[in-house]
Amino acid sequence: MAEIVAMPKLGxxxxxxxxxxxxxxxxxxxxxxxxxxxxxxxxxxVEVESSAGGILYRQLVAEGTIVPVGTPIAVIxxxxxxxxxxxxxxxxxxxxxxxxEKKTPDEKTPAAESAGQKAEAPEVSTAQHGQVTPDGGVLxxxxxxxxxxxxxxLNLNQVTGTGPAGRITRRDVEIALQRAPAAVTPAAAxxxxxxxxxxxxxxxxxxxxxxxxxxHQPIEKLRSIIxxxxxxxxxxxxxxxxxxxxxxxxLMEMRKQINLQLPEESKLSVNDFIxxxxxxxxxxxxxxxxxxxxxxxxxxxHVNIGVAVALDSGLMTVVCKDADQKPLxxxxxxxxxxxxxxxxxxxxxxxxxxxxxxxxxxxxxxxxHFIAIxxxxxAAILAVGSAQNVPVVIxxxxxxxxRMKATLSADHRITxxxxxxxxxxALAGFIENPLRLML
Amino acid sequence: xxxxTMREAISQALWEEMERDPKVFxxxxxxxxxxxxxxxTKGFYDHFGADRVRDTPIAEAAIxxxxxxxxxxxxxxxxxxxxxxFAFSAFDHIVNQAAKMHMMFGGQMVLPxxxxxxxxxxxxxxxxxxxxxxxxxxxFPGLKVVAPGTPADAKGLLKAAIRSQDPILFIEHATLYxxxxxxxxxxxxxxxxxxxxxxxxxxxxxxxxxxxxxISLKAAETLAKEGIEAEIVDLRSLRPLDMDPVIESFxxxxxxxxxxxxWKSFGVGSEIAARIYEEAFDYVDAPVKRVAQTEVPLPYxxxxxQMMLPKVEDVISAVKEVL
Numbered sequence: 001m002a003e004i005v006a007m008p009k010l011g012x013x014x015x016x017x018x019x020x021x022x023x024x025x026x027x028x029x030x031x032x033x034x035x036x037x038x039x040x041x042x043x044x045x046v047e048v049e050s051s052a053g054g055i056l057y058r059q060l061v062a063e064g065t066i067v068p069v070g071t072p073i074a075v076i077x078x079x080x081x082x083x084x085x086x087x088x089x090x091x092x093x094x095x096x097x098x099x100x101e102k103k104t105p106d107e108k109t110p111a112a113e114s115a116g117q118k119a120e121a122p123e124v125s126t127a128q129h130g131q132v133t134p135d136g137g138v139l140x141x142x143x144x145x146x147x148x149x150x151x152x153x154l155n156l157n158q159v160t161g162t163g164p165a166g167r168i169t170r171r172d173v174e175i176a177l178q179r180a181p182a183a184v185t186p187a188a189a190x191x192x193x194x195x196x197x198x199x200x201x202x203x204x205x206x207x208x209x210x211x212x213x214x215x216h217q218p219i220e221k222l223r224s225i226i227x228x229x230x231x232x233x234x235x236x237x238x239x240x241x242x243x244x245x246x247x248x249x250x251l252m253e254m255r256k257q258i259n260l261q262l263p264e265e266s267k268l269s270v271n272d273f274i275x276x277x278x279x280x281x282x283x284x285x286x287x288x289x290x291x292x293x294x295x296x297x298x299x300x301x302h303v304n305i306g307v308a309v310a311l312d313s314g315l316m317t318v319v320c321k322d323a324d325q326k327p328l329x330x331x332x333x334x335x336x337x338x339x340x341x342x343x344x345x346x347x348x349x350x351x352x353x354x355x356x357x358x359x360x361x362x363x364x365x366x367x368x369h370f371i372a373i374x375x376x377x378x379a380a381i382l383a384v385g386s387a388q389n390v391p392v393v394i395x396x397x398x399x400x401x402x403r404m405k406a407t408l409s410a411d412h413r414i415t416x417x418x419x420x421x422x423x424x425x426a427l428a429g430f431i432e433n434p435l436r437l438m439l
Numbered sequence: 440x441x442x443x444t445m446r447e448a449i450s451q452a453l454w455e456e457m458e459r460d461p462k463v464f465x466x467x468x469x470x471x472x473x474x475x476x477x478x479x480t481k482g483f484y485d486h487f488g489a490d491r492v493r494d495t496p497i498a499e500a501a502i503x504x505x506x507x508x509x510x511x512x513x514x515x516x517x518x519x520x521x522x523x524x525f526a527f528s529a530f531d532h533i534v535n536q537a538a539k540m541h542m543m544f545g546g547q548m549v550l551p552x553x554x555x556x557x558x559x560x561x562x563x564x565x566x567x568x569x570x571x572x573x574x575x576x577x578x579f580p581g582l583k584v585v586a587p588g589t590p591a592d593a594k595g596l597l598k599a600a601i602r603s604q605d606p607i608l609f610i611e612h613a614t615l616y617x618x619x620x621x622x623x624x625x626x627x628x629x630x631x632x633x634x635x636x637x638x639x640x641x642x643x644x645x646x647x648x649x650x651x652x653x654i655s656l657k658a659a660e661t662l663a664k665e666g667i668e669a670e671i672v673d674l675r676s677l678r679p680l681d682m683d684p685v686i687e688s689f690x691x692x693x694x695x696x697x698x699x700x701x702w703k704s705f706g707v708g709s710e711i712a713a714r715i716y717e718e719a720f721d722y723v724d725a726p727v728k729r730v731a732q733t734e735v736p737l738p739y740x741x742x743x744x745q746m747m748l749p750k751v752e753d754v755i756s757a758v759k760e761v762l
Contacts, residue, residue: 142693142723142724142725143720143721143722143723143724144693144721144722144723144724145724147721147722163724163725164725164726164760167725169724169725170693170724
């Protein structure tokens with residue numbers, strides 16, 4: 001029985017995605033869970049896994065095509081199976097898409113395709129092997145330029161080609177590398193002295209000390225996506241902020257006790273507790289576990305917590321699904337695995353899709369508190385500072401207490417100050433009584 | 440070292456080999472009494488006699504067929520074809536008999552046969568007498584194809600060819616006979632199947648052979664005045680084809696122009712370009728450019744003929760295109 005694979009929805013606001021690259025060729029064998037294709041959303045490039053095993057009977061869209069969510073992109077069939085009723089993609093015809101639409105069963109037999117015969121428009125085959133520019137065109141670069149760029153970790157999308165037909169050549173790459181040496185060898189950043197002995201920054205105001213020149217950094221893809229989304233959010237979403245300080249002494253003590261029982265690789269982080277606490281609190285505040293669309297507020301049934309993960313190249317949010325339903329250890333394990341994949345650039349669609357609320361935790365950096373920008377279309381985000389020993393007044397006396405500040409940024413179109421404050425209060429009920437997280 | 444013409448160099452090689460080995464003999468049209476259409480064998484008839492310098496009828500199939508028979512019986516024939524264009528009359532003998540016998544019959548016989556053939560255009564001989572069909576012959580395994588571009592290589596390669604046990608097509612470019620160059624005296628051998636760097640450079644690799652070596656060297660001189668240093672690799676043999684110096688040079692320059700006198704389609708340039716892509720793809724910084732003869736039967740009219748043949752300017756502009 002043939003199985004249809006559709007464009008996955010990677011987040012509530014995702015309407016479409018670009019199919020960047022087919023990983024499996026038509027006629028190729030697939031196992032369930034194998035990576036079929038790579039898709040680029042405005043958040044990241046992710047891999048689409050096959051929902052069934054068999055043969056990739058047909059690729060329904062060509063590489064480089066923008067495909068609405070839910071549109072069939074591939075047909076998986078049993079070996080030797082003949083699929084009669086092919087699904088309609090309804091994808092807007094473009095130069096690339098037109099080529100894909102030509103692939104009707106009448107014109108091509110599966111046998112011919114499995115032999116790797118691809119007689120379609122040249123755009124398709126070029127895109128398959130070449131890199132794709134941000135505007136969907138084929139990136140022209142000589143093999144040598146590609147190799148040097150790869151060896152030096154240089155993004156060719158940022159390089160201007162001066163060769164024939166605008167092709168990027170060795171010369172262009174070398175010029176780009178000279179301009180952005182820091183992007184290539186972070187260790188050589190001017191502010192960090194290269195000598196091993198000099199662990200301290202050079203003293204300021206030393207007469208005659210060389211002043212490093214300006215560096216011109218190309219804007220990486222992820223950086224520009226973050227920039228665009230944050231500008232959108234900060235300009236369009238009326239943020240307001242509510243800060244609370246929580247007594248985390250019991251939580252820290254409980255974490256210590258729990259971690260004594262766990263092997264090194266599965267010890268819980270403070271953030272795992274915060275995720276669980278926020279998820280349970282959100283269950284009581286459906287209006288904060290919500291999204292705003294053009295015409296309505298969607299109060300989500302699932303509580304999926306997005307966790308901001310710092311990457312070398314920027315920031316990515318991985319999603320712990322149904323965090324209110326999961327035990328702490330499972331939350332810890334899932335987030336750890338997803339963060340590792342995100343850092344390795346191997347994030348899966350499932351890892352980043354469907355968050356209903358986000359948490360950004362800078363606690364490990366000795367931060368008192370900070371405020372975060374909402375990740376649209378979510379209603380709110382929680383910014384978590386460090387757990388610190390601070391003077392606190394207990395029964396009229398100044399004592400040492402352990403406090404952690406957290407700030408909720410909320411969308412005033414969805415919720416108001418009082419509700420946000422009640423949310424922060426309810427959150428205290430879990431954070432300050434961590435046993436409740438175990439119940 | 441004496442500075443002699445390519446004609447003299449070839450003549451010297453033949454003379455020395457005939458003196459050295461009594462089994463070596465010459466056969467061909469007008470090679471005896473007349474002394475050779477291009478005067479290569481002038482004086483041979485008087486010195487070596489009619490048995491070893493044999494005039495033949497105008498029948499190329501008979502010349503090559505006879506030479507094959509002689510080689511099979513243990514002699515070392517050097518058969519001359521007045522032009523390579525007439526090799527088509529002997530095509531079956533060359534590619535279907537000579538090229539195959541040794542391997543087809545389990546190595547029972549060897550074929551120490553040299554076919555000297557005069558090729559190339561530019562002498563107003565008309566379309567059927569002006570071709571450069573080297574690549575066609577290089578297509579066949581079992582037949583070695585050698586085409587020198589300098590007098591020294593002509594002598595060294597011809598001596599190596601005469602001493603070889605294999606059938607060899609030795610292509611001499613008609614317009615190179617007057618070319619002078621330093622040629623070592625005496626027993627000077629250049630191994631067959633070894634390309635060589637004819638001019639060192641660092642900016643672009645020009646791959647060429649035979650007459651086009653001369654054209655490419657001139658182009659390189661002009662380019663050098665503009666600060667472009669071309670490295671020229673002279674193939675010298677098309678089969679066996681020695682790509683090592685080409686690949687080594689290409690890995691340094693990352694750009695190549697292949698210059699051949701024959702037509703571009705299915706030619707020497709195609710083969711060299713394909714091998715560069717296969718063996719040095721990650722070093723490619725620009726598409727390999729081919730310079731070749733315009734794809735028409737070569738005109739008789741002098742001006743038109745010169746327009747069709749690859750020129751120094753063609754090489755210069757091709758180099759600039761890949762830079």
